[in-house]
Amino acid sequence: MSQQYPALLVIVPLLSALVISAAVWINKRLCFPIAVAALGVAAYSSIGLLLRVLDEGVIVYKLGGWDPPMGIAYYVDHLNGLVLVVVSIVALLNLIASKKSIELELADKTAPFYALYVLQVTGLLGIVVTGDAFNLYVLLEITALSGYAMLAMGKDRAQLSTLNYLYMGTIGACFYLLGVGYLYIVTGSLNMVDIARILPDLYQSKAVIGAFIICLVGVWVKMAFFPLHAWLPNAYTHGPSAASSLIAPLVTKVMIYVMIRLILTVFTPEFAFNILAISEPIVWLACLAIVMGAILALAERNLKKMLTYVIVAEVGYMVGGAWLGNRAGMTGAILHIMNDALMTLCAFLVVSNIAYKLKGYAFDDLKGLVRKMPFTMGAFVIAALSIIGVPPTCGFFSKWYLISGAIQAGQYAFMVALLFSSLVNVVLFFRVIEIAYYEPFSDHHGHDHHPEPMDEAPLSMLVPLFIVAAGLVVVGLYTGDIVNHIIEFAIPKAIM
Amino acid sequence: MGDLIQIVVAKYNYWIYITLMMIGLYAMIAKNNLVKKIVGMNIFQTAIILFYVSTGAKRGATIPILEHGHGAASHVFHAVDYINPLPHVLMLTAIVVSVATLGVALALAIKIYNRHNTLEEDEILAQIREK
Amino acid sequence: MKIIGLIIALVTGVLLIGATGDFPDWADPASPASTHLSPHFIEKTMEETSVPNIVTAVLADYRGYDTMYETAVIFTAGLACFILLRIFVREEPGDRLYRHLLTGVTVRVKEGMELPPSEDFERIDATWTPPDLIIKTVCRFLIPFIQLFALYVIAHGHHSPGGGFQGGVILGASIILLAISQDLRTSVRRMREKLDAVLCAVGVIIYAGTGALCLLLGLNFLDYSALASVLHCDPVTARSHGILIVEIGVGIAVMCTMIWIYNNVSSTGKYDEGL
Numbered sequence: 001m002s003q004q005y006p007a008l009l010v011i012v013p014l015l016s017a018l019v020i021s022a023a024v025w026i027n028k029r030l031c032f033p034i035a036v037a038a039l040g041v042a043a044y045s046s047i048g049l050l051l052r053v054l055d056e057g058v059i060v061y062k063l064g065g066w067d068p069p070m071g072i073a074y075y076v077d078h079l080n081g082l083v084l085v086v087v088s089i090v091a092l093l094n095l096i097a098s099k100k101s102i103e104l105e106l107a108d109k110t111a112p113f114y115a116l117y118v119l120q121v122t123g124l125l126g127i128v129v130t131g132d133a134f135n136l137y138v139l140l141e142i143t144a145l146s147g148y149a150m151l152a153m154g155k156d157r158a159q160l161s162t163l164n165y166l167y168m169g170t171i172g173a174c175f176y177l178l179g180v181g182y183l184y185i186v187t188g189s190l191n192m193v194d195i196a197r198i199l200p201d202l203y204q205s206k207a208v209i210g211a212f213i214i215c216l217v218g219v220w221v222k223m224a225f226f227p228l229h230a231w232l233p234n235a236y237t238h239g240p241s242a243a244s245s246l247i248a249p250l251v252t253k254v255m256i257y258v259m260i261r262l263i264l265t266v267f268t269p270e271f272a273f274n275i276l277a278i279s280e281p282i283v284w285l286a287c288l289a290i291v292m293g294a295i296l297a298l299a300e301r302n303l304k305k306m307l308t309y310v311i312v313a314e315v316g317y318m319v320g321g322a323w324l325g326n327r328a329g330m331t332g333a334i335l336h337i338m339n340d341a342l343m344t345l346c347a348f349l350v351v352s353n354i355a356y357k358l359k360g361y362a363f364d365d366l367k368g369l370v371r372k373m374p375f376t377m378g379a380f381v382i383a384a385l386s387i388i389g390v391p392p393t394c395g396f397f398s399k400w401y402l403i404s405g406a407i408q409a410g411q412y413a414f415m416v417a418l419l420f421s422s423l424v425n426v427v428l429f430f431r432v433i434e435i436a437y438y439e440p441f442s443d444h445h446g447h448d449h450h451p452e453p454m455d456e457a458p459l460s461m462l463v464p465l466f467i468v469a470a471g472l473v474v475v476g477l478y479t480g481d482i483v484n485h486i487i488e489f490a491i492p493k494a495i496m
Numbered sequence: 497m498g499d500l501i502q503i504v505v506a507k508y509n510y511w512i513y514i515t516l517m518m519i520g521l522y523a524m525i526a527k528n529n530l531v532k533k534i535v536g537m538n539i540f541q542t543a544i545i546l547f548y549v550s551t552g553a554k555r556g557a558t559i560p561i562l563e564h565g566h567g568a569a570s571h572v573f574h575a576v577d578y579i580n581p582l583p584h585v586l587m588l589t590a591i592v593v594s595v596a597t598l599g600v601a602l603a604l605a606i607k608i609y610n611r612h613n614t615l616e617e618d619e620i621l622a623q624i625r626e627k
Numbered sequence: 628m629k630i631i632g633l634i635i636a637l638v639t640g641v642l643l644i645g646a647t648g649d650f651p652d653w654a655d656p657a658s659p660a661s662t663h664l665s666p667h668f669i670e671k672t673m674e675e676t677s678v679p680n681i682v683t684a685v686l687a688d689y690r691g692y693d694t695m696y697e698t699a700v701i702f703t704a705g706l707a708c709f710i711l712l713r714i715f716v717r718e719e720p721g722d723r724l725y726r727h728l729l730t731g732v733t734v735r736v737k738e739g740m741e742l743p744p745s746e747d748f749e750r751i752d753a754t755w756t757p758p759d760l761i762i763k764t765v766c767r768f769l770i771p772f773i774q775l776f777a778l779y780v781i782a783h784g785h786h787s788p789g790g791g792f793q794g795g796v797i798l799g800a801s802i803i804l805l806a807i808s809q810d811l812r813t814s815v816r817r818m819r820e821k822l823d824a825v826l827c828a829v830g831v832i833i834y835a836g837t838g839a840l841c842l843l844l845g846l847n848f849l850d851y852s853a854l855a856s857v858l859h860c861d862p863v864t865a866r867s868h869g870i871l872i873v874e875i876g877v878g879i880a881v882m883c884t885m886i887w888i889y890n891n892v893s894s895t896g897k898y899d900e901g902l
Contacts (some may be wrong), residue, residue: 004847008847011835013835014695018702019828021706021824022832025821025825028824061847063691064692064847064848064849064850066688070664070667071689071692112706113710116706116710118796126696134698139696146707149706149711152708152711153708184660185659185660186650186651186659186808187659187663188658188659188665189664189752199832202649205649206648206649210645211641283780307674332705495762
């Protein structure tokens with residue numbers, strides 16, 4: 001069975017999503033257990049796959065039994081393996097934590113929501129594990145469509161925000177498809193490794209340069225890289241809590257993985273960094289993204305929207321780190337994919353706990369929250385420390401790699417932007433912590449002496465939150481092992 | 497001049513489809529009405545589909561259905577006689593994806609219309625700002 | 628906004644056209660796209676899968692994995708329209724219109740009032756037009772033939788242009804024709820919502836399930852030659868049969884999704900009055 005992990009990883013969630021949507025009409029109570037079981041199998045397969053990759057090296061799985069490039073093949077190497085584990089575990093923890101929140105916010109449509117949830121996770125896992133450029137486009141669309149449907153289930157402005165997300169997302173996916181088309185026209189192949197084999201003779205051709213730029217712009221639109229980020233804050237803020245806490249940690253990070261895959265595997269680093277010579281403008285753009293994300297976050301008085309602008313800045317970290325062109329920067333970017341997914345999950349789970357108990361998450365609603373929900377706010381403090389970059393949480397280590405990469409590449413502007421962003425994050429998060437810890441609770445009628453009764457979120461929402469918060473510290477402590485055993489092999493030897 | 501005509505004849509299919517794509521892209525960005533944006537999206541995606549399909553053409557070749565089908569295990573087929581089937585296969589997928597996106601976009605537009613009673617984006621934003 | 632749109636469109640267009648400078652000429656038989664992968668598909672399809680229609684062979688066998696996700700995409704769209712639009716609360720629309728069958732008089736029943744069920748009155752839509760006998764009768768005759776043709780298209784995907792998607796859309800169109808020529812309530816009576824939704828999932832399960840069956844029989848996912856032991860034939864014919872099975876699954880899924888999307892969108896989720 002371990003030979004079939006690459007297939008099980010994606011097939012079991014897909015089949016379960018279909019069974020759940022049939023179960024909607026037959027027996028609604030089966031939907032949640034099937035979803036959890038499916039994501040559990042996916043998490044187990046992804047961990048098993050990573051262990052196999054650590055033993056054997058790159059794994060090739062031929063779908064349909066056809067050799068690539070005739071058929072579609074999966075290539076699993078260290079980079080994929082790590083991101084797969086992150087995606088499947090984040091999705092599983094989020095599902096368990098969001099059950100109560102889904103039942104509260106989506107009264108009679110909880111069962112189809114689980115089907116869309118598992119479909120989205122299928123799409124994300126498929127994007128990470130595939131080795132075929134066109135297959136990636138189809139999976140991108142599954143992820144996108146199920147994401148649109150989930151995010152549009154929110155209230156008020158959710159539908160308009162989602163429609164704007166749909167327009168931008170479609171432009172991004174179509175640009176990616178155009179890029180793949182250009183590559184197909186000049187190479188004749190759709191398989192990533194095969195294209196990489198044929199391309200070196202064609203590096204000077206205008207079509208290849210055009211293809212790279214179009215693919216890159218398409219992926220940038222989908223990951224909300226400034227200035228193409230306008231859709232992200234509204235779409236993620238107005239969606240239901242369970243949807244936001246699935247999509248926010250994962251979708252932008254998987255797009256960053258796609259960009260890194262394009263740089264490292266399809267168009268080799270020699271083309272991307274040396275021949276194309278656009279690394280410097282991109283790093284400047286990343287600095288701009290970080291600074292603008294930080295400034296726009298400062299202007300927000302709504303916790304969830306502030307966090308979405310923090311995501312925009314984090315995307316800037318990763319794009320800048322990948323384009324620094326050296327090993328430390330790329331290590332920082334890949335490490336940050338994992339760390340940022342965990343940090344964002346922790347922060348959004350906190351917000352969904354708050355939304356479950358109170359009815360809003362504007363700053364004014366958070367006054368004195370620590371008395372009512374001490375555990376949730378404790379986890380929020382850990383997430384805040386990680387986003388700021390305080391050791392021993394994981395956020396510190398990825399920032400460390402990014403800064404050392406920036407110094408090594410001579411891109412001091414990027415280093416300054418990273419430090420500026422850390423300072424702004426301190427202001428952002430301590431503002432929230434101060435309101436939650438030191439202001440009297442807003443419902444008070446003047447009695448300061450009575451301790452507030454603790455009205456914490458239910459246990460099913462708290463336990464995953466603790467696991468993620470503890471994970472932030474544990475992953476930080478084990479960073480050395482992760483970098484030396486996994487990420488070191490994910491980056492080709494050509495990059496210094 | 498002869499050179500220019502040579503280039504145009506060789507590449508005019510790509511240029512026409514890129515122009516169509518840009519018309520669709522312009523509609524998506526610049527128009528105010530939600531349904532016009534959706535129409536622009538459809539034009540954009542359809543132009544990409546046409547672009548791909550045009551790359552499969554082959555001078556002097558016929559459709560990719562083998563003539564002497566069964567009982568012809570010994571019949572040899574030459575690749576020059578049949579056009580490239582792969583873009584057609586890819587675009588079957590792209591057509592389905594474009595229809596699916598269209599369906600979801602229209603469902604969202606219906607919900608927005610039910611709520612705001614208008615499809616013009618500036619009026620909707622004005623209504624939201626008032627609340 | 629218009630100027631920004633114009634600038635973006637122009638810049639992108641110039642970039643794209645500039646990149647076509649190195650493209651092979653149109654319809655050049657020696658282009659990389661025509662000489663790298665497609666000769667293998669054209670020359671080897673018959674001996675590897677025994678399906679004369681190369682497009683179907685590539686779609687459902689060589690690149691069958693993509694097609695499975697494509698079917699999942701269309702299913703996701705149907706599910707998305709359902710979850711967004713469907714309203715289960717049975718709130719009657721404000722004013723209902725009833726027509727007296729014998730005299731043709733239309734009665735408007737105001738919100739909150741009830742008309743006792745009676746054989747002389749039929750419920751009509753707000754956009755009702757007098758029933759055209761020709762349209763109703765012709766459509767009723769045509770629909771079975773349309774469905775028969777659709778089944779032909781699915782089954783002959785191996786030998787002529789066609790296949791699961793095309794046949795599925797025609798099947799869906801036949802039911803939608805019933806909804807358009809008569810009214811939505813008639814077509815919903817024929818093809819109930821629950822059956823429709825479950826069949827939609829079943830269609831995609833057939834596809835993924837065939838692949839999973841191949842996995843359980845020992846080969847890789849979607850490797851139809853594993854079906855040789857189940858179907859008692861040689862691996863090449865097993866591939867041909869495997870393609871047929873998945874095409875049937877695709878046809879069912881596409882048909883049900885088309886009907887599902889039409890029902891939800893045209894009645895905005897209430898399933899009472901269509902177009």
